[in-house]
Amino acid sequence: CGVFGVVGVADAANFVALGLHALQHRGQEAGGIVSHDPVQGFNSARRFGYVRDNFTSQSLMQTLPGPLAIGHVRYSTAGSKGAAIRDVQPFFGEFAMGGAAIAHNGNITNANALRRELIERGSIFQSSSDSECIIHLMARSLQRNIPERMEDALKRVEGAFSVVAMTRTKLIGVRDPLGVRPLVLGKVGDGWVLSSETCALDIIGAELVREIEPGEMVVITDNEGVQSHFPFRRQPSKFCIFEHVYFSRPDSIIGGRSVYETRRQIGVELARETPVEADLVCPVPDSGTPAAIGFAHESGIPFGMGIIRNQYMGRTFIEPTEQIRNMGVRLKLNVNRALIRGKRVVLVDDSVVRGTTSRKIKEMILDAGAAEVHFRIASPPTAWPCFYGVDTPQREKLLAATMTEDEMREHLAVDSLKFISLDGLYRAVGEASGRDKSCPQYCDACFSGEYPVTPSDMIEKGFQL
Ligand code: 5GP
Ligand code: SF4
Ligand code: MG
Known part of the structure; x- marks a missing residue:
């Protein structure tokens, strides 16, 4: 999948649509955008098919106003194939302190176990997607603000995640401790951008600032800029070597190259x-x-x-x-x-x-x-x-x-x-x-069979290492 987010520019959703178009190679099944506007609040649109066939329509884009927006292009790995629209991200949750939307690239390897536990404790899932666990874990957290709740939630999640999320005022980016999937930070005018790949910065004329590091969480606001910290236990990084071989676009920059x-x-x-x-x-x-x-x-x-x-x-x-x-x-x-x-x-x-x-x-x-x-x-x-x-x-x-x-x-x-x-x-x-x-x-598990994170859901289903 591909994830993209922008804060601090007028009509951020237009930038997100362009960014997602440049990330279309990471997922072609469906796409979605959530935006926030101080007057109109949160709005979202999720559609099957290509970004260019959906998020170019004036009438649709007008429903996504505001200076803050995130988006996702979907390529189903977990969840049902040829999925339902309810599986299309970003996912949205309404918490005591306000709403939040998240877009996830990667795959949660203990999602089945988490889902079972959450359902037993009363969560009502809307989709078949592994990523929805994050929202329910956030709902159960006792932390007082959304980034801290997200941190709590992600500490329980195993596997690969590059997450772009937003609240009413904040753009949030996180990479799992191994940094399996990519995520980069960019700057466009007075605004900030998070993107799976640098090719999507180019399309909106943003400049690459740096990569988000494995295990790093950045919280970005219009006036305070980027605040970074490392909530997880530090581990040696395991970036997906197959991003170099196939998955990323050749015009993207990874690790300075x-x-x-x-x-x-x-x-x-x-x-x-x-x-x-x-x-x-x-x-x-x-x-x-x-x-x-x-x-x-x-x-x-x-x-x-x-x-x-x-x-x-x-x-x-x-x-x-x-x-x-x-x-x-x-x-x-x-x-x-x-x-x-x-x-x-x-x-x-x-x-x-x-x-x-x-x-x-x-x-x-x-x-x-x-x-x-x-x-x-x-x-x-x-x-x-x-x-x-x-x-x-x-x-x-x-x-x-x-x-x-x-x-x-x-x-x-x-x-x-x-x-x-x-x-x-x-x-x-x-x-x-x-x-x-x-x-x-x-990470080179698909070639070596050495899995840096134990795929516990799959082992439960009978997969043998
Ligand atoms: P095959 O036809 O052998 O099943 O797949 C190989 C072809 O699929 C290659 O041409 C490769 O470019 C393409 N391919 C597209 N997406 C993927 C992917 O996610 N993983 C792999 N390994 N190959 C992919
Ligand atoms: Fe998956 Fe292979 Fe990439 Fe590891 S290297 S994340 S197994 S595609
Ligand atoms: Mg090919």
Whole structure:
């Protein structure tokens, strides 16, 4: 998901709509905005579909006045698939000291246990979303103001959370102690911005101030500015390494470095680790493109767009059902026959999850008359599900969970299939000496099976580590 919030500008909701549009790649199912105006109080709008199809209408935006607003774009990981509008964030709660709205990116790994406990004690849930727990925990807190209640609530929550929240006067941002999901602070005119990624600062002409740190909570008001503190026990950070590989937009900056440059570097490492004789390097667009550029540069093999992407399709992976995803590949990608014919082609993609994309693409490339097909993948084999906010399927559906690399190559029926090593990936993201085995610098659970937070709900449901 993507989260965004603004305080201290006129018609903040317009800025939020733009920000959410720039974060659309983080969630395409639905979006929502809550605003506050001193005269008109809180207002909200939650809609299915793209931001540009909903939050561009004058008549809708006029219902969201005020200098303070937050928003969310949804990509369902927890909660029901193809969800109901009641699952669309931001969530809102009315407390003794006033209202508050929250938008959550990540996934709470003890949400089932919390929900059970809260329901037993009288909470009435409105949605199936894990994030709603935060509101109910806040309602039960005895603290006197909302940021403190939020702090109380989040201390009981396990897993990954980057939260943007608001009261009548405050914009609040929090990252979980491991900092699994991103969150950045920006400045626009006299106002302040919180955003999942820097690309959404650019769209409103805001400047990046800094990243919110793992375990940090910032409370921002119009007149007092940013107040920061660290309510949780300090732990070594575990930023999601897959944000670098796929999830974030390439024009975003993470840790002072452009995601594009990191992905290009992944391609360079990949070419060093898994060289191949071939005539053409083609990305599987768009997610494989920067890595393919790096691969071509390092290997000296010419780069070409052998697969063309229909720009009117979204991210196929994020489509909730298998059937839509299956069709999606053809609706989205087509082969540039004239370029491919007779060539030994290296296809570079960011990841192999179920293998759907790679299988379809291989067929298309061979149909177009390629002489050989070699897959090079810019991440290690995805052998474990993510429980921290990226929607990987159950373990059984992951190709790499049940097959060796050789078996995968055979299954896809390609001339070769190679993945970057975990150490290679760490080098590419800027860790010169690779992965620190005793305390990895990132979360890489979907590749290593080492989960930095015990996924207790899933273990209760029978998941085996
Ligand atoms: P597959 O077709 O193997 O199931 O999925 C791999 C493709 O899904 C890649 O092209 C990758 O770009 C894309 N993808 C989109 N979203 C995700 C995601 O959340 N996780 C992973 N691992 N891949 C994703
Ligand atoms: Fe990111 Fe993978 Fe960790 Fe999920 S399991 S947070 S996708 S690195
Ligand atoms: Mg892709």
